Amino acid sequence: MTSSGRLPDAPVRVSSVQRFSLHDGPGIRTTVFLQGCPLRCPWCANPETQDCRGGKEMHVAEIMATVLRDADYYRNSGGGVTFSGGEPLLQPRALTALLRECKAAGLHAAVETCGEVPKEDLLAAEPYTDLFLFDIKHCVPAELRNVCKGNLEGILENLRALSASGKVIARIPCIPGFNLDEQTMKGIFDLAVSMGVKEAHLLPYHTYARDKYTQLGRNYDWPGESVRKDALEPFAAMGREAGLTVRIGG
Ligand code: SF4
Incomplete structure (x- = not known):
């Protein structure tokens, strides 16, 4: 049984639903x-x-029925539900529902x-969200634009608006050849602190997705090998020095 009585009729475009996940927030x-x-x-x-x-169409009630199957596990482990993607706020009405x-x-x-979403959608979701895992990928607008097609100024405006809620953990993907150097990481940490962020998670680059690109008929062209967690220790220390609580891994 769902709570609100009236759920949106429009289907949600879902890529997959992964149960027993340990890397997208606390607990199971x-x-x-x-x-x-x-x-x-x-x-x-x-x-x-x-x-x-892409993806398949599911209704809110159908997704909730799947999610609720593991409610006991969430309660016993301090876990819950994470909405990810892609960018979940590209379907703002469904996400808020x-x-x-x-x-x-x-x-x-x-x-x-x-973070590259309309601010009003982000703020509309905030009252119903316990935790935002908010990507900060770079501190230089031109780099984010050229490599990821992102608009750093807009993203930071959203981060600033959201961090006052105290619900934000910054996630920093650590990508050799993009941001994994002292100057850039220091810039990212300083930026996070200046935005009111208190905690950051460093996510080591990995190449596990290579096969998915082949299946999609696309090339995986980012060079370099996966990064070991212990190679990020010096950067974690740098983040702590900047005033953040830092963890390596999601
Ligand atoms: S890694 Fe980049 S492209 Fe992929 S889902 Fe995250 S923001 Fe989108």
């Missing part, structure tokens, strides 16, 4: 990957989610966002 979680992303990071681990026309349902069911709800 179900991660719902929504379809569509405004960015094009060349190392994207979920390239199948980028196209907003899902978040409301989670709240009504007493489930912890997290949203992973690249």
